[in-house]
Amino acid sequence: MQIFRYVILKPALRTVYPALTSQFIFLMLTSSVVSVISATDLAAAGNDVQSETFASFEVYLVVTAMYLVMSSALSGFFSAIQRMAFRYPLSR
Amino acid sequence: MIRPFGWNEFELILFAVRWTIVLAVMAFVGGGIGGLIVALLRTSDSRVLRVATIVFIRVFQGTPLLMQLFLAYFGMTILGFSVNPLVAAMVALTAHASAYLGEIWRGCIEAVPSGQSEAATALGLRYFNRMRCVVLPQAARIAVPPTVGFLVQLLKETSLASIIGFVELTRQAQIIDSVTFRPFLVFSIVAAIYFAMCWPLSLAARRLERKFAQATVR
Numbered sequence: 001m002q003i004f005r006y007v008i009l010k011p012a013l014r015t016v017y018p019a020l021t022s023q024f025i026f027l028m029l030t031s032s033v034v035s036v037i038s039a040t041d042l043a044a045a046g047n048d049v050q051s052e053t054f055a056s057f058e059v060y061l062v063v064t065a066m067y068l069v070m071s072s073a074l075s076g077f078f079s080a081i082q083r084m085a086f087r088y089p090l091s092r
Numbered sequence: 093m094i095r096p097f098g099w100n101e102f103e104l105i106l107f108a109v110r111w112t113i114v115l116a117v118m119a120f121v122g123g124g125i126g127g128l129i130v131a132l133l134r135t136s137d138s139r140v141l142r143v144a145t146i147v148f149i150r151v152f153q154g155t156p157l158l159m160q161l162f163l164a165y166f167g168m169t170i171l172g173f174s175v176n177p178l179v180a181a182m183v184a185l186t187a188h189a190s191a192y193l194g195e196i197w198r199g200c201i202e203a204v205p206s207g208q209s210e211a212a213t214a215l216g217l218r219y220f221n222r223m224r225c226v227v228l229p230q231a232a233r234i235a236v237p238p239t240v241g242f243l244v245q246l247l248k249e250t251s252l253a254s255i256i257g258f259v260e261l262t263r264q265a266q267i268i269d270s271v272t273f274r275p276f277l278v279f280s281i282v283a284a285i286y287f288a289m290c291w292p293l294s295l296a297a298r299r300l301e302r303k304f305a306q307a308t309v310r
Contacts, residue, residue, distance in 0.1 A: 057163065071155070
């Protein structure tokens with residue numbers, strides 16, 4: 001059990017971690033597609049506001065900025081975790 | 093009146109594939125040119141250019157393609173061009189592909205050992221020839237498998253162009269669905285068509301990856 005935890009799991013996690021986080025952010029961005037089948041997410045809320053105000057460009061600019069803030073915040077958060085959990089020299 | 097789903101409807105869907113392919117090819121060519129520029133600027137010596145391309149990549153990788161399509165579509169009218177879904181879709185897909193391909197190719201350029209470009213400099217080659225004759229040919233070999241992989245993703249992402257009313261495979265399916273009321277049948281067929289286009293490409297990507305992995309073993 002300890003062998004698995006300290007010898008296998010941690011280096012394995014360290015290796016896949018960057019790919020895993022960027023995949024997660026990509027998944028978050030792709031989730032905007034659910035608005036097509038009228039599930040209410042950020043993009044769908046943007047659609048609703050747009051259909052009331054007809055200020056399409058402004059609405060979508062704001063929604064895009066929100067997505068940008070979210071993905072930057074997530075990537076900052078993930079790299080903070082990476083620095084804490086996977087730093088050298090190795091701590092337990 | 094509800095139309096039955098017959099051979100004609102199937103043919104309409106099948107022939108809409110050409111617009112999906114046109115979109116994918118255009119986005120790939122545009123994104124290839126843009127991506128090369130982005131990758132070269134991203135690895136250049138000038139700090140200003142590097143930061144500018146990082147911002148470009150951040151913006152286009154940090155926002156959904158759906159929103160980029162909307163912005164391109166509605167932004168064109170604000171800039172005073174007439175509304176044309178094909179152009180809007182092309183602009184958005186090209187920018188999107190440039191950001192992703194630029195980042196993929198940057199990795200490939202950096203994977204070429206720095207001794208190579210140092211040796212080229214020592215031989216008296218300037219930037220253009222150094223890149224063209226020494227670095228890029230080596231980077232291209234590494235770049236082929238991930239690029240084909242990205243092409244698969246790009247081909248599927250052209251389906252988002254349906255949202256701004258461009259009649260490609262997905263939009264044609266929505267139109268057929270709205271007259272036949274057979275959504276499950278229609279979208280199953282469309283999914284099968286996308287699969288038939290992407291599966292050979294991913295197979296090719298995997299084969300190329302194996303081939304180049306063997307070629308680069310020292």
